[in-house]
Amino acid sequence: MHYFAYKGKRFCAESVPVEEIIAETGTPVYIYSEKTLKRHYKAFDKAFAKTPKLICYSVKANSNIAVLRTFASEGGGFDIVSAGELYRALKAGADPSKIVYSGVGKREDEIEYGLRSRILMFNVESPQELRAIDSIAARLRKKAGVAIRVNPNVDPKTHPYISTGLKKNKFGIEAEEALREYVHARAHLKNIDPIGVDCHIGSQITEISPFVDALAKTRELVLSLRGEGIAVKYLDMGGGLGINYDKEEPPHPTRYGEAVLEGTKGLGVTLIFEPGRAMVGNAGILVTRVLYTKKGSMKNFVIVDAGMNDLARPSLYGSYHAVKPVRDKGREEISVDVAGPICESGDFLAKDRLIPAVEPGEFLAVMSAGAYGFSMSSNYNTRPRAAEVMVSGKEFHVIRQRENLSDLLRGEQLVRQGRRKNR
Numbered sequence: 001m002h003y004f005a006y007k008g009k010r011f012c013a014e015s016v017p018v019e020e021i022i023a024e025t026g027t028p029v030y031i032y033s034e035k036t037l038k039r040h041y042k043a044f045d046k047a048f049a050k051t052p053k054l055i056c057y058s059v060k061a062n063s064n065i066a067v068l069r070t071f072a073s074e075g076g077g078f079d080i081v082s083a084g085e086l087y088r089a090l091k092a093g094a095d096p097s098k099i100v101y102s103g104v105g106k107r108e109d110e111i112e113y114g115l116r117s118r119i120l121m122f123n124v125e126s127p128q129e130l131r132a133i134d135s136i137a138a139r140l141r142k143k144a145g146v147a148i149r150v151n152p153n154v155d156p157k158t159h160p161y162i163s164t165g166l167k168k169n170k171f172g173i174e175a176e177e178a179l180r181e182y183v184h185a186r187a188h189l190k191n192i193d194p195i196g197v198d199c200h201i202g203s204q205i206t207e208i209s210p211f212v213d214a215l216a217k218t219r220e221l222v223l224s225l226r227g228e229g230i231a232v233k234y235l236d237m238g239g240g241l242g243i244n245y246d247k248e249e250p251p252h253p254t255r256y257g258e259a260v261l262e263g264t265k266g267l268g269v270t271l272i273f274e275p276g277r278a279m280v281g282n283a284g285i286l287v288t289r290v291l292y293t294k295k296g297s298m299k300n301f302v303i304v305d306a307g308m309n310d311l312a313r314p315s316l317y318g319s320y321h322a323v324k325p326v327r328d329k330g331r332e333e334i335s336v337d338v339a340g341p342i343c344e345s346g347d348f349l350a351k352d353r354l355i356p357a358v359e360p361g362e363f364l365a366v367m368s369a370g371a372y373g374f375s376m377s378s379n380y381n382t383r384p385r386a387a388e389v390m391v392s393g394k395e396f397h398v399i400r401q402r403e404n405l406s407d408l409l410r411g412e413q414l415v416r417q418g419r420r421k422n423r
């Protein structure tokens with residue numbers, strides 16, 4: 001559910017015609033709907049109304065500080081995976097006691113930053129990381145809240161690049177070893193406070209059963225820990241709930257909620273969720289301008305001014321994004337490849353897709369681009385990253401300026417002649 005729709009022939013974000021926005025910002029531009037963001041947050045919040053919980057939006061899905069602020073003002077926390085994301089979240093007004101820190105490769109300076117910021121907990125992914133956090137916390141004379149991320153060996157039935165809970169994946173620790181690590185921490189790691197158990201099995205999951213299977217494993221671990229006298233307070237379920245891009249029918253948060261509540265019945269823990277895509281995916285579109293149309297002997301190409309550097313998902317995962325004309329001219333549909341300007345054959349936004357015929361100078365909206373869109377964008381081909389806009393009712397605000405050419409060279413310098421060492 002989202003608030004992008006045609007009003008008459010004009011495609012609108014909430015009450016604002018997209019054409020009005022691009023007249024000011026140019027293209028390519030990401031446009032987000034604040035009302036949709038809030039609606040998604042509330043749907044999640046409502047699904048768990050009956051239980052103590054913390055919704056920690058996964059910053060990597062869309063890390064613009066205005067997006068983060070929207071969730072912070074709804075009372076949400078954050079799931080971060082780097083010092084940069086922690087910095088962003090704090091700038092957006094996040095409550096550090098609602099921040100959880102995930103990721104397999106936290107550096108020492110990042111762990112220190114997390115401890116100094118007094119975040120709620122680190123989701124730990126290896127025995128070595130657990131020891132590193134303990135020794136850094138000892139040096140700072142702090143106690144680190146910790147959950148061990150369990151690898152439950154559950155197949156999330158999603159794209160292999162975004163599946164994270166299988167034994168062959170780099171993420172988490174297998175349950176038996178995790179139990180030994182908790183026991184070890186209690187005996188020897190004095191600056192570790194084992195307050196939670198964590199699990200995240202992957203992304204764009206469109207069925208309930210993988211979540212239920214993972215939950216059964218984590219539940220077992222929580223109970224085993226109790227048997228050892230280690231009473232964890234938090235059960236972090238991770239993120240991963242899928243959205244509708246094409247024909248998927250992902251479970252509604254309410255149904256997901258029912259399954260989770262059933263699986264955690266009587267456990268007496270505070271639940272933590274780390275939804276990313278489900279919060280922002282359908283709350284954003286990428287708008288691009290048609291530069292040229294081109295007829296090959298095998299295919300029709302629509303060449304647009306947004307490429308794989310702006311939206312990597314089609315190239316990276318072969319993902320589907322619906323494409324709609326910003327002005328409905330009632331033209332007949334033809335099959336096209338919508339391709340970007342990047343010098344790679346993998347640079348496409350849509351392949352063999354039926355869309356109404358378009359002409360140069362017209363605009364297309366690439367749907368469901370709010371998650372892993374801008375946040376995965378790059379400067380490849382020395383292209384400035386796109387502008388970002390937040391729409392709220394009848395208003396819109398530029399929440400990120402388009403990069404300019406001098407931004408692209410920031411930090412670079414020519415080799416200085418006559419010096420052998422950089423002092």
Ligand SMILES: *Cc1c(COP(=O)(O)O)cnc(C)c1O
Nearest residue numbers: 058102203239240274275276277
């Ligand atoms: C990416 C990620 C999430 C968010 O995943 P979505 O599929 O966007 O909900 C949550 N937790 C962790 C640890 C992640 O890596």
